Amino acid sequence: MNPIIETQAISKMYQSNNVTVRAVDQASISIFPGEFVGLVGPSGSGKTTMLAMLAALLKPSEGEVVIDHVNLSKMNEKERVIFRRQKIGFTFQANNLIPYLTVIENVELMLRLNNLYDRKSREQAERMLIRLGLQERMNNLPNQLSGGERQRVSIARSMIHNPSVILADEPTASLDTQRAFQVTQTYAELIHENGKAGIMVTHDLRMCKYVDKIIQIADGKITSVLSDRQEIEAMISCN
């Protein structure tokens, strides 16, 4: 099986006060279909920069990112925008949803952006929201939802257009523990069901309960990759 996400020794360097800072240093990873990965590390370790490179938001200074057999390094800005729209499902920590669109309109947004919106789209979005337990909230605006509901809408939006990759940047940061676990579990289920490659950036190791692999990063370098269930459990319990 070929990986959906593959990076080959990618690095990202910044200039700060005439000093070159390596935010990500020679990171190589492979993520396969149906694999849900937790990208963990302390603040400033480079995990969000790594995510930005995987999302075609940042170009690596060195190395190559290949997603779904497409080398992102060779794309121009316009192609990267189209690539993000078609191949990436994104969830952010905050400001996730469009405040003037209802829940269902927010989910449909990705279909509209991709020119996939047709008369079946409403039904498709409704099915997704029902699957996520939001059937009563479809016509609400985001400010009428709880934090957990908002993140579930965001999950629906990130998956509705059938992307290859699901990326989540600290999706549980603003949630209480119970809701955070629910959101993570939902991610894991949908990624497994649909055979996507999913990466969740988190600094909370407890949220790795449902992931298949943990990639630990510190000072821009990958320090460990754990895919054994026992090792993962042990790491979570050590936290």
Added chain:
Amino acid sequence: MAIYLAFKEVWRNRGRFFLFSLVIALITTLVLFIAALSEGLANANKQFLVKLDANLLVFQKNVDLSPTTSRIALSKRNDITRVDGVESAGALGFSNVSIVLSNGEKDLGVSLIGVEAGKPGEPPVTSGRNLLIDRGNDVIIDQNVVDDTGLKLGDRIKVKSIQGSKEEFYYLDVVGITDGRQYLFQPSIFVPYNAWDQIRPQAAAGAQLMETVSNIIAVKVKSGYQPSDVGLRIIEQVKDVETTDIQTAYESLPGYQAQQSTLNTQRGFTLLIGILVIGGFFQIQMLQKIPLIGVMKAIGASNMTVAAAVVLQIILVTTFGVLFGTFATLGLAAGIPGNVPVIFDGNSVAVAILTLLAIGPIGGLVSVRMAVSVEPLIALGLSN
């Protein structure tokens, strides 16, 4: 996509956008009223000259085209008539008198304009008849006098003129009514030239000069002749005169340019305020939306989509505001008293509306630029 986003945002925040449209509507009302006032005041100054059936006006030399300062002996009118290309020439005399109203109302100040019967300068009548001879008590009154006094054909009017230190009264018979022909902010009455010479305010009653003097001469040019060429010939052949076209003549009226430039400056500043208000509103809104736009770009919205949505919103809000303001202005205009010099001329209203519609996108350019420059990385907190 951009249309969808723009309309959804406006609709879901309709209260806020409606309030802002009201601000644009108020600016529209102000601009339209200034335009109407400008048109009305200009009209009150120049209406007679604009409607004059003549191509050229002849003034005394070196009087800066001031009709009241200019003095041209009537004999010069004959010289002008003999110039090649001149079809006809008519003497015009201007002064101010009052119509004494019998019903106890305040006297109506009017421009007393002396014209030669059948010559350029005599206005066409809309009812009644024209003047027959250059003397007598016949008078043509303009529609503004009719509107102000209710006078009608066949009425006899009492005219008060100050001559020396005495008030002299003259009786004139209304034989014709012409359309609105205000001159120097007063409604006009037209009398035969010699009658004007007798009635006009002067040092003392009967103190006319030996030779009749007019203020200016209105010249009609034969067809096939260029008025400017004929004007040059008049200057060459008639001593101590200068000629001008009608537009230059009314633009040289005392205070005309100062008044128009003041109003145009006001209009310009109002439009500038409009640009700043619209620009400010959308810029503040854009500042609030930067994180959201970052998210939209991160999930794949193109710069074109984001910019087009902003532009569409600006156009939508501006158009609604301008239309609302235009209808409100027209509604208000219906209630304005007739003596307020406002004229909603089709052309100037159209220009004002088009300008107002254009200032929206101009004012919003900064916010469009801001929207385009938002980095999608902001969604991940990696950019400011």
